[in-house]
Amino acid sequence: MHISVIGCGYLGAVHATCMAELGHDVVGIDVDAGKVDLLNSGKAPFHEPGFDELLARQVSGGRLRFSTDYADVRDAQVHFIAVGTPQSEEGYAADMTYVDAAVAGLIPHLVEHPDGPTLVVGKSTVPVGTAARLAAQVGGSPAHLVWNPEFLREGFAVQDTLTPDRIIYGLPGDPDAAEASGAVLDAVYTSMLAAGIPRLTADYATAELVKVAANSFLATKISFINAMAELCEATGADVTVLAEAIGHDDRIGPKFLRAGVGFGGGCLPKDIRAFMARAGELGVDQALTFLREVDTINTRRRTAAVELAHRLLGGTFSGKRVAVLGAAFKPDSDDMRNSPALDIANAIAGQGARVIITDPAAGPKLAKSRPDMDVAADAFEAAKDADLVLLLTEWRQFRDLDPAELREVVASPQIIDGRNVLDPAAWRAAGWTYHGVGRP
Numbered sequence: 001m002h003i004s005v006i007g008c009g010y011l012g013a014v015h016a017t018c019m020a021e022l023g024h025d026v027v028g029i030d031v032d033a034g035k036v037d038l039l040n041s042g043k044a045p046f047h048e049p050g051f052d053e054l055l056a057r058q059v060s061g062g063r064l065r066f067s068t069d070y071a072d073v074r075d076a077q078v079h080f081i082a083v084g085t086p087q088s089e090e091g092y093a094a095d096m097t098y099v100d101a102a103v104a105g106l107i108p109h110l111v112e113h114p115d116g117p118t119l120v121v122g123k124s125t126v127p128v129g130t131a132a133r134l135a136a137q138v139g140g141s142p143a144h145l146v147w148n149p150e151f152l153r154e155g156f157a158v159q160d161t162l163t164p165d166r167i168i169y170g171l172p173g174d175p176d177a178a179e180a181s182g183a184v185l186d187a188v189y190t191s192m193l194a195a196g197i198p199r200l201t202a203d204y205a206t207a208e209l210v211k212v213a214a215n216s217f218l219a220t221k222i223s224f225i226n227a228m229a230e231l232c233e234a235t236g237a238d239v240t241v242l243a244e245a246i247g248h249d250d251r252i253g254p255k256f257l258r259a260g261v262g263f264g265g266g267c268l269p270k271d272i273r274a275f276m277a278r279a280g281e282l283g284v285d286q287a288l289t290f291l292r293e294v295d296t297i298n299t300r301r302r303t304a305a306v307e308l309a310h311r312l313l314g315g316t317f318s319g320k321r322v323a324v325l326g327a328a329f330k331p332d333s334d335d336m337r338n339s340p341a342l343d344i345a346n347a348i349a350g351q352g353a354r355v356i357i358t359d360p361a362a363g364p365k366l367a368k369s370r371p372d373m374d375v376a377a378d379a380f381e382a383a384k385d386a387d388l389v390l391l392l393t394e395w396r397q398f399r400d401l402d403p404a405e406l407r408e409v410v411a412s413p414q415i416i417d418g419r420n421v422l423d424p425a426a427w428r429a430a431g432w433t434y435h436g437v438g439r440p
């Protein structure tokens with residue numbers, strides 16, 4: 001099938017490439033000419049395991065190309081909207097500028113397709129009610145609108161796109177339009193559906209809510225275990241054992257119960273805020289008051305890490321050298337949006353310490369965008385003569401560090417393990433003062 005994908009950021013570039021991998025003929029549209037050139041040369045504009053190879057293969061194979069010109073979508077029967085919905089500058093609500101611009105840009109190019117109905121398919125995470133609003137705009141064209149949210153995790157983007165846990169279609173209210181639209185989308189995802197991936201159909205509002213409900217649940221799970229970590233710290237208990245023990249209960253499950261410096265990134269923090277803002281508009285803000293607490297617990301883990309560092313350095317950051325291991329919001333990504341690691345590094349530097357930060361993927365990007373920061377090539381360079389080391393993003397390179405070797409280079413062997421990934425006994429045996437989160 002001929003497919004277009006509007007927006008070639010993380011979601012769009014991966015989606016376009018995976019659609020080509022499924023055998024479709026795909027054009028990706030983005031307003032950023034630099035990004036389009038890079039993608040057309042088969043190079044990814046971000047770090048994502050397994051993505052570069054796939055992109056290069058599909059571009060050179062001729063099934064995938066990128067353009068800045070909306071007119072290039074002309075052959076496509078299915079147009080995916082995959083632009084960002086960041087937190088708006090003025091408050092908690094999502095900034096819908098890019099979604100609105102994408103739909104407005106697309107509408108003049110929506111034409112009848114010989115093989116059946118033309119579809120505009122929303123993948124972006126949007127406030128509930130957006131699909132109904134956009135359907136009214138698309139209504140004047142020959143296309144139907146479907147909402148088909150994406151659940152990809154950075155670091156697993158290709159796998160999550162090609163083998164998602166589920167596929168959900170938010171379909172038009174008119175039964176004929178719903179049936180015809182569902183059939184076209186089924187054709188797009190034929191091989192995935194044949195592999196047994198569950199497919200659910202719903203109305204627009206439900207499909208939109210599924211995405212924000214899922215992310216809110218995940219954020220709540222993380223803040224829950226971080227709240228337990230606070231209790232553990234007050235009582236001398238161990239949150240890692242607690243998490244393992246409650247995780248054995250099938251109803252709870254072991255995933256997303258890793259206590260630490262909390263969640264960050266371009267999705268969970270802004271999605272729970274946009275959800276609260278939307279609930280307020282709908283007059284049901286009380287239903288989501290708990291998300292405010294989820295957000296507060298999450299932010300408090302960052303403050304707590306800075307306060308612990310301050311205490312370990314004898315009550316002053318001034319004149320101290322602090323090594324920060326990690327800048328990305330999670331390992332296997334170079335994404336630093338709302339990154340706990342970067343936030344904590346900034347706070348410590350802002351209070352007078354000399355911070356040397358390192359990150360296997362985000363490091364070069366950080367050095368370019370923040371010339372004011374000291375970016376080191378690796379953990380050993382960062383930790384040289386350090387008075388304190390903080391591990392804030394759990395890259396394999398940091399988890400595998402040899403405590404005895406690292407001890408050789410620091411001025412003072414004390415470490416804050418903000419992700420609870422090191423073996424406290426091994427680090428203490430090597431002479432370190434070890435501090436995890438919610439564990440003795």
Ligand code: UDX
Pocket residue numbers: 150151152153154155215218222255256257258259260261262263264265266267268329330
């Ligand atoms: C998330 C959702 O998982 C995904 O389904 C959605 O489509 C987009 O948002 P992502 O932002 O890539 O994906 O990251 P995720 O793996 O969910 O991690 C989010 C943050 O939570 C990271 O900062 C991570 O370090 C943190 N986290 C995760 C914890 O602190 N503890 C955990 O147990 C799990």
